[in-house]
Amino acid sequence: MxxxxxxxxxxxxxxxxxxxxxxxxxxxxxxxxxxxxxxxxxxxxxxxxxxxxxxxxxxxxxxxxxxxxxxxxxxxxxxxxxxxxxxxxxxxxxxxxxxxxxxxxxxxxxxxDGVAITAAEHWQGAAQGHDNALCMVVSTGVGGGLVLGGQVHPGPTGNAGHIGHISVDLDGDLCPCGARGCVERIASGPNIARRALSDGWRPEADGDTSAAAVARAARAGDKAAVASFERAAQALAAGIAATATLVEIDIAVIGGGVAKAGDVLFTPLRRALRDYATLSFVQRLTVAPASTGxxxxxxxxxxxxxxxxxxxxxxxxxxx
CATH class of the missing domain: 3.30.420.40 (ATPase, nucleotide binding domain)
Structure with missing residues (x-):
């Protein structure tokens, strides 16, 4: 039993x-x-x-x-x-x-769902051993959750750490949530693809317009695809740095389908994070891919x- x-x-x-x-x-x-x-x-x-x-x-x-x-x-x-x-x-x-x-x-x-991935990563994944962490899922949407003082912190309604709807572009596009310039509106998979298409990227013969297809094009050097991932990385870095400044996390763990892009996402993200996480108490902040899959x-x-x-x-x- x-x-x-x-x-x-x-x-x-x-x-x-x-x-x-x-x-x-x-x-x-x-x-x-x-x-x-x-x-x-x-x-x-x-x-x-x-x-x-x-x-x-x-x-x-x-x-x-x-x-x-x-x-x-x-x-x-x-x-x-x-x-x-x-x-x-x-x-x-x-x-x-x-x-x-x-x-x-x-x-x-x-x-x-962001709190769920946080609980998983703190229990069995990349956030194990970290008392203060932000864990994110970057996929169709962008969600997140917090570990504070060694415990998953869902908040009163279960939404604490919902980084996807932090605004990082005050004059940005209208998000379905009603705000403008949200992290999700820039960094989610569909919005990475939308941006790449608007900047001139075109899918291959199979017609695949997913973020995974944009990632493949970025690895091959397509400028519009690279720029869309760099824009997404900048939005994520701004949101992560703001969260770290507010609650002093020491690691940000990123999972979800977009994170499977690997260095196409993580290299510009780590670079952009240096520009946003500038105060002394957040400069040691690290970023890691999720490991619970x-x-x-x-x-x-x-x-x-x-x-x-x-x-x-x-x-x-x-x-x-």
Whole structure:
């Protein structure tokens, strides 16, 4: 019997992933559906329900003690609702209540997706051993979370560290969140591609206009592709430096699909960071790629469930 088995959901603008996870962070069963992000809220919930149905059908389900959800944000942890910027059909959607009903009344813990990757990286990844860290996911959107004083710090609503909606360009483009010049509006995958296309980059014969395709072009020396990644790196550096100045983090960990660009992103990012992190107490700030991979959201959601659910012993181990 798995005494501290939990279910985890990772909900983003591209996919809805689910898993059964043990107290060592091992994924024992998986399920996944594409996110119907442009559909109405009930259609999106239907995809969540389909993922949960696969998990509850597992013979391991009777051992599950809690459910953790890491969702694109903003989220409202206290109200149990979500309003993801990139899922317009969900505004104040009562996700916790709906998941609890489908999960047979189990405890449900909701955190933002950035907080989830932070929990995963602090537990098992590049932020291990760091008492003060910013962990980010740079993908369809840009999210983040904080470790302060050795503990993941979700904040009252579960959105603390949501760096994607810090404005770094006061006269910049309007962001879907309603502000202007947000980090996400410049550094997310779709916006890297949008900028490159507007500056003259053209995709190859396969028509791939993803950030990964822009990264390939940048490695080959395409000037518009290089410039778009440098612009994204500058926006990330400005947001990271502002966060470090405010709360004195000593490492920024970056994961998500855009981080897979490797040196195309990290070289200009580290260079730009030197221009923004100038005060003496942030000059030792380092940047590292995330190491928990594509499972970070699931592992982090599981960590939240282990902390808040019935596994008191697991919670002790995670905070040790």
């Amino acid at each position: 798995h005494t501290d088995l939990v279910a985890a959901l990772d909900i983003g603008g591209t996919k809805i992933a689910g898993a059964l996870v043990d107290d060592q962070g091992r994924i024992l069963r998986r399920a996944q559906r594409p996110t119907p992000a442009q559909e109405d809220g009930e259609t999106v919930m239907g995809a969540v329900a389909a993922v949960l149905a696969e998990l509850t059908a597992s013979p391991m389900w009777p051992d599950v003690r809690a459910v953790g959800i890491g969702s694109a944000g903003p989220v409202d942890r206290s109200a149990g609702t979500v309003s993801p910027v990139n899922v317009p059909g969900w505004r104040g959607f009562p996700l916790v209540e709906r998941v609890r009903s489908l999960a047979g009344g189990l405890p449900v813990e909701l955190i933002g 594509t499972d970070a959201g699931l592992v982090g959601a599981a960590a939240a469930a282990l902390r808040s659910g019935s596994g008191a012993a697991a919670a002790h181990r995670l905070s040790a």
